Structures are given as C-alpha cells and as structure tokens.
Amino acid sequence: MSASETSKHYELFIGGKEVASSAGEKITLLNPATNEPLATATLGGREDARHAIEVAEQAFRSSGWADADGAHRARVLFKLGQLLTERAEEFSRLETLNQGKPLRESKADVLFAARTLEYMAGLADKVQGDAIPVPGERLDYTVREPIGVTLHIAPWNYPLQLSVRSLAPALAAGNTAVLKPATLTPLTALAFARLAKEAGLPDGVLNVVIAPGREVGESMVQDPRVASVSFTGSSEVGKRIMELASKNVVPVTLELGGKSPNVVFADADLDRAARGVLYGIFLNAGQMCWAGSRLIVQRSVQETFLAKLTELARKLKLGPGSEPGVEMGPLVSKDQMDRVLGYVEKGRSEGAKLVTGGSRATSARLDKGNFVEPTIFSETKPDMTIAREEIFGPVLTTFAFDSFEQAMELANDTTYGLFSGVWTKDLTTAHKAARNIQAGMVSVNEYPVTFPQTPFGGYKQSGIGLEQGVHALDFYTRTKNVNVFFGAPRKK
Numbered sequence: 001m002s003a004s005e006t007s008k009h010y011e012l013f014i015g016g017k018e019v020a021s022s023a024g025e026k027i028t029l030l031n032p033a034t035n036e037p038l039a040t041a042t043l044g045g046r047e048d049a050r051h052a053i054e055v056a057e058q059a060f061r062s063s064g065w066a067d068a069d070g071a072h073r074a075r076v077l078f079k080l081g082q083l084l085t086e087r088a089e090e091f092s093r094l095e096t097l098n099q100g101k102p103l104r105e106s107k108a109d110v111l112f113a114a115r116t117l118e119y120m121a122g123l124a125d126k127v128q129g130d131a132i133p134v135p136g137e138r139l140d141y142t143v144r145e146p147i148g149v150t151l152h153i154a155p156w157n158y159p160l161q162l163s164v165r166s167l168a169p170a171l172a173a174g175n176t177a178v179l180k181p182a183t184l185t186p187l188t189a190l191a192f193a194r195l196a197k198e199a200g201l202p203d204g205v206l207n208v209v210i211a212p213g214r215e216v217g218e219s220m221v222q223d224p225r226v227a228s229v230s231f232t233g234s235s236e237v238g239k240r241i242m243e244l245a246s247k248n249v250v251p252v253t254l255e256l257g258g259k260s261p262n263v264v265f266a267d268a269d270l271d272r273a274a275r276g277v278l279y280g281i282f283l284n285a286g287q288m289c290w291a292g293s294r295l296i297v298q299r300s301v302q303e304t305f306l307a308k309l310t311e312l313a314r315k316l317k318l319g320p321g322s323e324p325g326v327e328m329g330p331l332v333s334k335d336q337m338d339r340v341l342g343y344v345e346k347g348r349s350e351g352a353k354l355v356t357g358g359s360r361a362t363s364a365r366l367d368k369g370n371f372v373e374p375t376i377f378s379e380t381k382p383d384m385t386i387a388r389e390e391i392f393g394p395v396l397t398t399f400a401f402d403s404f405e406q407a408m409e410l411a412n413d414t415t416y417g418l419f420s421g422v423w424t425k426d427l428t429t430a431h432k433a434a435r436n437i438q439a440g441m442v443s444v445n446e447y448p449v450t451f452p453q454t455p456f457g458g459y460k461q462s463g464i465g466l467e468q469g470v471h472a473l474d475f476y477t478r479t480k481n482v483n484v485f486f487g488a489p490r491k492k
C-alpha cells in the first residue's frame with residue numbers, strides 16, 4: 001500500500017479476489033482534513049451481498065477452515081497479526097487519510113487489532129466442551145461447533161480495529177465471515193482482507209462488501225444463510241438489527257452508543273485526572289462510543305479542575321491527522337461536523353455555559369476540513385439535550401456533585417451504560433463507585449483503556465453481548481450435547 005494507492009479505485013473483496021459491483025455503482029471517498037477526493041470505491045448492491053454470503057457459505061462447507069485443526073487456524077491468525085504489525089505504518093496512514101484521526105491514534109488502533117489477532121489465535125485450539133456426569137450407564141459430553149456464516153457490520157470511528165475485534169474470534173472458532181464496513185471508511189478493511197489472504201486464510205472465508213446500511217445491510221441481516229450478526233454502531237440502528245435478526249432467530253451482539261460518566265472526586269490527583277478526562281473526550285475528536293462525555297466533578301474542586309482542563313484543551317494542536325504532532329484531527333465528514341455544531345447550538349440555547357470552544361475551527365490550514373474546536377460546557381442540567389444524547393464529537397458536559405450518592409445518581413442518569421471513569425485516591429470510594437455504576441466497564445484513575453483480553457460490552461441501551469476476552473468466542477460457537485448409553489440391552 002503506497003501513497004498512490006490512496007488515489008486509486010477499490011473493489012469489493014469476495015472469494016479471495018477483487019470484484020466489481022453488479023450494479024456498477026461507485027462512491028468517492030474524501031479526506032476529512034480537506035474534503036478533497038481520496039479514492040473511489042465500488043458500492044455493492046443486494047446482489048453483491050447475496051453473492052458474498054453464498055461464497056462464505058460455500059467456504060464454510062468446503063474450504064477446510066471450519067474442520068481444520070485449531071492449531072492451523074491459530075497459526076494463520078497469528079501470522080496475520082504479525083503481518084499487520086509489520087505493516088502498521090502503511091495501515092495507519094491509510095486509516096488517517098480516510099477517517100481523519102492523528103497518525104499515532106491510527107497506529108495504536110492497528111496494533112490493537114494485531115494484538116487481538118494474536119490473542120484470539122491463542123484460543124483457536126482451546127474451543128472445547130465438557131464431560132457431564134449423568135445417572136446410569138451413560139456418557140454425556142458437549143461439543144462446541146462453529147456456527148457458519150457470521151455477518152459483521154462496522155462503524156466509521158475505528159474502522160479497522162472494530163472490524164477485527166469481532167472477526168478475530170469468529171475466524172478463530174472456525175466460522176466464515178462477511179464484513180460490511182461503513183461506506184465512509186472502507187479502505188483499511190479491504191486492505192486487511194487482502195492481507196488475510198497473504199497470511200493463508202482460504203478464499204471465501206473473509207469477504208468484504210462496501211454497501212449502504214439501510215438498503216443493503218438490512219437485506220444481509222435477513223439472509224437465511226447468515227448465522228449471527230455482530231453489529232457495532234448507533235443504538236437506533238442496533239434496535240433495528242435486533243428486530244430484523246429475530247425473523248430468522250439469529251443471535252446478535254450489539255455494541256452501541258454511550259454517554260459515559262467520568263467522576264472526579266476531590267481527593268484525586270487532579271493533574272492526572274485532567275489528562276484522563278481530556279483524552280476521554282478529545283481523542284478521535286470525540287467520535288468514540290466510550291467517550292467520557294459527562295464530567296461529574298466534586299463541587300469543592302470544580303473550579304480548579306475546570307481551569308486545568310480548559311488550559312489543556314486550548315493547547316491541543318488541531319490539524320490533518322497525517323501531520324506530525326497533531327493531537328486532534330477533523331470529524332469524519334461535513335455531515336458529522338454539522339451535527340455536532342447543531343448540538344453545541346442546542347447546548348447554548350438550553351442555557352449551558354460555554355467554557356471553551358463551541359465553533360468550527362478556522363485558519364488557513366483548517367478551513368477546508370471538518371474541524372471543530374475542543375468544547376467544554378459547564379452548568380449542564382441533567383434534562384438538557386447535550387446531557388442526554390450521544391453527540392459523538394469533541395463536546396464535554398459538566399455536572400457538579402456534593403455527595404457520593406449524588407455522584408452515583410448523576411453517573412447513572414442515562415439510558416446508556418458503556419464505559420465509566422472514577423478518579424480518587426481512596427480505595428473505598430473507588431470500589432464503592434465501581435459497584436454502583438451501571439456500566440459494562442469501570443476504569444479507576446485511567447481513561448480510556450481496554451485490552452484484547454478484557455471484555456468490552458455495554459449495559460442498558462449500550463448493547464448486548466461481549467467483545468474481546470475469552471468469552472467473546474462463546475458467541476461464535478454453539479454447544480451440542482451428546483448422550484451415549486452403553487448399558488446392557490433392555491430385557492424383553
């Protein structure tokens with residue numbers, strides 16, 4: 001993958017090769033830092049999606065991947081992880097040009113994906129059942145089998161990392177896959193599929209269809225040959241996916257939105273906390289499901305803490321993600337920028353106090369791109385729109401509390417429950433908060449943080465099921481119980 005590759009045309013990837021769309025449609029991908037054309041890509045239609053699912057089904061039956069020794073699958077996935085690590089620079093560059101985030105963030109995403117492949121490779125030969133004691137002369141045991149064609153629908157905020165997050169366990173367990181990346185950011189997913197072939201993944205085991213969500217994605221979810229759906233995206237679309245998957249009684253994992261609290265107690269290391277809160281909302285220009293978008297700070301330190309945070313936010317270097325030293329890139333598209341600025345306007349009109357930011361970032365360098373200033377609101381009330389809805393941009397809301405109970409009430413006052421942060425030096429406060437917060441993940445004195453070996457999943461409307469960790473594999477296998485009677489034949 002060279003710089004010139006970003007000005008080329010990309011096709012779908014089905015059956016181990018590049019394939020043109022049957023409908024002949026094309027999209028132009030833009031660099032979000034300039035809104036200039038970056039590359040063109042084929043846009044698949046329903047026929048292409050059907051074809052990809054058919055190829056994946058054939059590969060499940062006849063490529064040998066499902067029946068292979070787990071150790072073989074482990075070697076291929078491990079090699080894929082190694083190849084990805086070797087090419088981390090190229091992949092990061094492509095991700096940054098297509099999605100906008102700073103290069104060092106793209107690199108961290110690529111390395112996380114590589115590490116996920118290695119981790120899941122290590123589990124590929126450990127998919128095993130149980131022997132279960134039952135009465136009489138019988139042997140009862142379970143086997144865990146791969147489920148078939150797994151469908152993966154990915155969003156645009158971590159295009160490669162979130163695709164690999166669900167693909168790695170699915171492939172480790174012996175399934176085949178069809179990936180539908182977001183149409184805005186398909187480039188690293190396509191490059192990844194080519195790399196998988198190079199690592200030895202049989203043709204047809206991993207297929208990538210670039211296609212619009214509503215028209216084509218919905219038909220994929222409803223295809224009777226699809227055995228599971230792994231969806232990462234908005235809660236609104238997640239609900240629709242669940243409804244559609246129910247028609248064929250197909251299991252889903254839903255990794256959805258968030259409005260995560262970052263709770264700062266007065267005894268915390270405030271300098272460390274300020275950096276954590278800063279990264280928690282301004283990394284990836286705030287386009288994170290796990291963004292710590294609600295700062296909940298003890299009233300006695302609110303003023304000092306906001307002063308530290310504001311100083312850091314104002315110093316953040318904005319610019320194209322591909323430039324060295326840039327700390328915050330553009331939003332992924334002009335639509336996303338307008339949406340975020342709409343929320344900022346709403347915050348102002350509903351009476352929140354703007355502490356810093358609040359506008360499109362302009363300068364000769366930034367004018368053409370989708371840049372929004374790091375924005376902090378204080379005096380936010382729990383019923384304001386900016387306090388309740390996921391903004392998915394660099395906009396922080398702030399609430400003050402006086403007691404532990406009030407902090408927990410504010411933290412849990414949301415329909416979401418994905419990530420959460422707690423900042424304190426007191427062990428009791430930390431563990432009590434971890435017990436009380438209704439979220440799938442709690443992080444103490446660090447934000448945001450996750451590892452391929454730790455579970456990632458949401459409570460409430462943030463989702464169903466877990467990605468990452470050993471349990472992620474469970475979703476991609478089904479359990480069969482076998483009972484064998486070996487007693488004496490019944491007397492007549």
Ligand code: NAD
Pocket residue numbers: 153154155156157158162180181182183211212213214216217218221232233234235237238240241254255256257258288289290390392418458462463
């Ligand atoms: P989105 O829901 O609009 O789209 C996600 C994917 O679903 C895309 O590939 C899209 O093409 C597809 N899609 C859209 N409508 C569809 C439909 N009707 N049927 C089938 N597929 C459809 O989300 P987005 O804007 O790409 O991403 C942002 C959202 O994703 C945010 O809400 C964010 O919180 C969430 N997210 C969650 C996690 C997590 O792990 N919990 C991670 C990243 C992003």
